[in-house]
Structure formats: C-alpha cells, structure tokens
Amino acid sequence: MEFELTEEQEDIKNAAREFAEKEFTAELGRKIDEKYEFPWMLYRKAAKLGFIGGSLPEEHGGQGLGCIEDCIVAEEFNRVDSTCAHLLSGIGFAALVPKFGTEEQNKKYVPRICKGEIVCAMALTEPNHGSDAGMVGLETTAVKDRNEWVINGAKTYITCGEEAEFVMVCCQTDPNAQPPYRGVSMIIVEKGTKGFDTNSLKPKLGFRGAPQAELSFDNVRIPLGNLLGQENRGFHQIMSYFDFSRIPIAAGAIGIAQGAYESSLKYSTQREQFFQPIANFQVTQFKIAEMATKIETARLLTYKAAWLVENKPEQRRLVTKISSMAKAYAAKISKEVTDEAIQIHGGVGYVDSDIERHYRDTRINDIIEGTGEIQKYIVARECYREIGFSV
Numbered sequence: 001m002e003f004e005l006t007e008e009q010e011d012i013k014n015a016a017r018e019f020a021e022k023e024f025t026a027e028l029g030r031k032i033d034e035k036y037e038f039p040w041m042l043y044r045k046a047a048k049l050g051f052i053g054g055s056l057p058e059e060h061g062g063q064g065l066g067c068i069e070d071c072i073v074a075e076e077f078n079r080v081d082s083t084c085a086h087l088l089s090g091i092g093f094a095a096l097v098p099k100f101g102t103e104e105q106n107k108k109y110v111p112r113i114c115k116g117e118i119v120c121a122m123a124l125t126e127p128n129h130g131s132d133a134g135m136v137g138l139e140t141t142a143v144k145d146r147n148e149w150v151i152n153g154a155k156t157y158i159t160c161g162e163e164a165e166f167v168m169v170c171c172q173t174d175p176n177a178q179p180p181y182r183g184v185s186m187i188i189v190e191k192g193t194k195g196f197d198t199n200s201l202k203p204k205l206g207f208r209g210a211p212q213a214e215l216s217f218d219n220v221r222i223p224l225g226n227l228l229g230q231e232n233r234g235f236h237q238i239m240s241y242f243d244f245s246r247i248p249i250a251a252g253a254i255g256i257a258q259g260a261y262e263s264s265l266k267y268s269t270q271r272e273q274f275f276q277p278i279a280n281f282q283v284t285q286f287k288i289a290e291m292a293t294k295i296e297t298a299r300l301l302t303y304k305a306a307w308l309v310e311n312k313p314e315q316r317r318l319v320t321k322i323s324s325m326a327k328a329y330a331a332k333i334s335k336e337v338t339d340e341a342i343q344i345h346g347g348v349g350y351v352d353s354d355i356e357r358h359y360r361d362t363r364i365n366d367i368i369e370g371t372g373e374i375q376k377y378i379v380a381r382e383c384y385r386e387i388g389f390s391v
Contacts, residue, residue, distance in 0.1 A: 005072075012054075012069055016076035019049060024077070024084035026354050032209040033083045033357055036202050038119070038163050039209055043087040047116025051077075052091055057098050060106050061114035067244055067306040071251035075299075078255030079262075081354070082361040085252065086209030089159050090119035093241065096168055096186070100229030100237050105188065109166060118165035122186075123155035123215055124238060137180030140217060142171035142187055144224070149173075149187055151195075151220040159368070161213030162198045166190045169217070174232050186234035188226040195220040206360030243316075243323050244309055246369055250302040250323075250330035253365040254295060256358050257334040260341035261291045263355060268344055278344070287340050294333040302326040321382035328375035331365040338362055 005013065023042060032039055046052050055070050056062025063069075077085035094113045097120075098106055112118045126139055140153025151171055161167065168186050177183025189196055195218040200211055229237045265288060268279040278284045305326040308319050338359040342349040349355045366372045384391045 005068075009069060009072060012065075013072045013076060015049070016051065016073045017080075019046065019051065020077050020080035020084070024081035026081065029081040029083040029209075029354060029357065032086070033206075034208075036200070036208045036211050038090065038160060038211055039084055039087045042084055043090050043119070044116035046087055047114065052087075052116055053094065053110070053114035055095060056110055056114055057106075060098065060110035062098075062110065067247055067309045068303065070248040071302060071306050074248040074252040075255035075258070078252040079259040082252075082256045082259070082358045083209045085255070086207065086361075088248075088252070089210035090163070092120050092160055092164070093122035093168060093245065094120050095244070096122065096228065096237065096241055099241065100186070102225075104225075105228070112165070119160050119163050120166055120168070121158050121160045121164035122168045122170075122238070123158045123161070124170045125155060125157050127154055127156050127214075137175070138170060138172040138184060140169065140171050141175070142169075142173050142185060142222075145221075147224055149222045149224060149226065151187065151189065151217040151222060153217050155215040157201065157212050158215055159210050159212055161215050162200055162211060164191060167215065168228055169215075170234050170238065173234075177232065181235040183232050184235040185231050186228040186237060187222055188228055189217070189220060189222055193220055193222065205363055206357070207364040242369055243319050246323050246327040246375075247302060247305045247309065249365055249369060250298070250305070250326040253330040253334035253362055254298050254302060256362045256365075257291070257295050257298070257330075257337035260338045260355060260358055261288075261295055263353075264288065264291065264341045264344040271344075271346065284344065287344060291337045291340055294337060298326070298330040298333045302330055317382055317385065321379055324370070324375040324378040324382075327370065328366075328372045328379070331362075331372055334362040334365060335359075 023045060050063050051073055053062040054065045054073060055067065058064035074088060077088060091113065097109055113120060128139065129136060140155060142149040142151045151169065167189050169189050170184055171187055172180065172183055173185040174183025197216045199214045201213055268284050268288065269277050271278050305323040308322055312318065338355065341355050342359060345353055345355055381391055
C-alpha cells in the first residue's frame with residue numbers, strides 16, 4: 001500500500017499545526033492540568049475553524065471528512081500540547097449519532113456539537129465491569145414501562161461525564177440474553193434528567209483536561225424514542241465504532257511522542273555534560289534514533305489503519321486487526337518515547353518542564369477504548385482465524 005497525503009490533507013495538517021502552535025500555550029496547558037478543566041475556550045475556537053466534527057456529516061454541520069483527517073488533527077494537536085488537545089475528547093463518541101441515530105436525533109445534537117456548543121459522552125464501563133462488560137452482563141438496566149425506559153445503575157470513568165449535554169448509556173435491556181452482550185442497548189440520557197447524577201473523579205494521574213466522572217441512575221425515565229440504533233444491538237454498535245475511534249487515539253499518542261522527541265532532539269544539543277553537548281554521546285544518539293524509529297513505525301501503522309477504514313471497509317476483520325495493532329503499538333511507544341524524553345532532559349524533565357505532564361497524559365492511551373491487553377487479544381484472535389483456528 002502506497003500512502004501520501006493529498007493536497008487537501010496537507011492543508012488540514014498545516015492549519016491544525018498553525019492553530020495549535022498559536023493557541024496551545026504551555027501556560028494554558030498547565031492551568032488546565034492543575035484545575036481539571038475541560039478547555040471550553042479552545043473547543044469553541046477549534047469548532048469555528050472546522051476542527052470539531054471533521055468526520056461528521058456535512059448536512060448536520062460537520063466537514064464530511066474521514067478517519068485520515070481526524071488522525072491528522074489529533075496528531076498535530078497532541079504534538080504541541082497534549083493537555084490542550086483534550087478538547088478533542090469533547091467530540092467523544094459523537095459519530096455514534098449519525099452512524100446509528102434517527103434523523104431527529106441527528107438534527108437535535110450533531111449541529112450543536114459541530115458548533116462547539118456542547119460535548120457528549122458514552123457510558124459503558126461500570127464499577128464492577130470494564131473490559132469484560134459485554135460477556136458478564138451490565139448491572140445498569142433499562143426496563144420498558146409503557147412509553148418510557150426506566151434506567152437504574154451506575155457507570156464510572158466516563159470521559160466528560162459531567163460536561164456532556166447528553167450521554168449514550170449502555171444498558172442491559174434483555175437480562176436473559178446469552179451471551180449477555182446480545183441484550184445491550186444504547187439509550188440517550190440528557191443532562192439534568194431527574195434521577196441522573198454525576199460525580200467528578202479526581203485526583204488522577206493525567207488526562208485532566210478531559211475530566212472523568214461517575215454516573216448514577218435512579219429510576220431515570222427516558223422516552224422510548226431515545227434508543228440509539230437498534231434494541232439489543234448496542235454492544236455490536238460500539239464494537240464496530242471502535243474500529244474507527246481507536247485510530248485517532250493512536251494518532252494522538254503519536255503526536256505526544258513526536259512533540260517529546262522534538263523537544264529532546266533540541267535539548268540534547270543544549271544540555272552539556274563533561275564539557276560538551278550530550279548529543280555528542282553515543283548513548284544519547286541511540287536514544288534519539290530509537291525514538292524516531294518507533295514514532296515512524298507507529299505512524300505508518302496508524303495511517304494504514306485509517307486508510308483501510310476509508311478504502312477497504314468491507315474487509316472488516318482486517319480493519320479490526322490493523323486498528324487494534326495501531327492503538328496498542330502507538331500507546332506503547334508513546335509511553336516509551338516520553339519516558340526517554342524525561343531521561344534526556346534529566347532533572348529539568350522531571351521537575352521543571354512540560355515533558356512530565358505529557359508523560360502523564362499519554363499513559364491513558366493504553367487504557368481507554370480497550371486496554372493494550374485487549375488489543376493484543378483482538379490481534380491474536382484475528383491471526384488465528386486466518387489459519388482456521390478459534391481462540
């Protein structure tokens with residue numbers, strides 16, 4: 001597969017870089033990190049320039065672009081400042097609405113997201129269930145009562161859970177389904193609905209510009225029309241969307257690594273030990289070489305995944321395998337590169353720079369939307385299927 005950016009994509013890349021370098025100051029990033037604030041100001045500015053909802057439909061205010069463009073923006077934003085780049089978390093799972101929602105749901109929510117007026121969230125993880133939620137059944141239930149759903153239960157670690165204007169809640173709607181994931185539905189719950197409460201989760205290691213929350217549902221009554229997609233197909237909907245959404249996360253991780261690498265490359269020519277720049281030492285040169293190689297490898301894998309999503313969607317298993325490879329590998333190398341960046345910067349990297357903040361921020365990439373272990377299981381499963389063996 002040969003791949004290079006089109007002229008339009010190059011323009012998007014340049015515009016994203018220009019916006020980030022102008023607006024994402026280290027001072028602002030530190031402020032967001034310290035106060036656990038979602039960067040609303042940046043979110044709205046980005047929306048005015050079309051960076052929010054790039055892959056959402058044009059008829060509802062989006063740009064109608066693809067996965068590659070989302071990756072470009074995610075990488076460029078995170079390259080400059082990972083904490084400011086958390087504004088992209090406000091889009092969250094917004095694409096689930098045009099992908100599975102009704103026309104009424106699309107008109108109600110998507111234009112407001114594209115304008116930067118609101119953010120959304122998706123709630124799957126529960127206090128007792130994370131990666132295994134689909135197999136053991138959800139404790140959050142939705143029961144029909146005449147023309148309403150009645151929701152009870154709790155969710156946790158929900159990104160932008162408090163800020164979200166609406167949350168797409170995964171509920172067990174068929175308690176007898178076997179396996180349990182065949183009885184999961186997604187239901188839209190709006191902020192302020194009676195019985196729906198949120199509680200902020202902090203302190204936390206990083207990713208603080210995308211506040212996380214616990215959600216509780218106490219006899220929350222929701223119209224039946226708030227069902228998103230098909231009844232009892234919610235888990236399938238989420239899994240199919242993950243093939244897309246994991247790829248920009250990988251690109252964001254690459255962006256963090258790229259920024260850390262560039263900072264390290266420059267600093268190694270300025271920091272002196274034994275009367276010379278540490279760039280003269282082979283041990284430093286080897287670190288730089290390995291950092292650059294890991295980033296380039298992860299980037300090629302990630303953009304291959306994005307290309308497959310757009311050009312070979314019918315090859316579902318291949319898309320699933322490569323997107324999981326990209327997510328797992330990019331998250332891994334981003335941790336490694338930022339760790340080496342701290343080593344190259346020495347004490348200043350640990351105490352008096354933004355490298356340590358980006359190091360903390362990137363750790364979440366190996367957890368959200370499927371842990372690194374889950375990604376490896378998916379890759380292995382698809383590899384074995386290719387030779388006719390089931391695991």
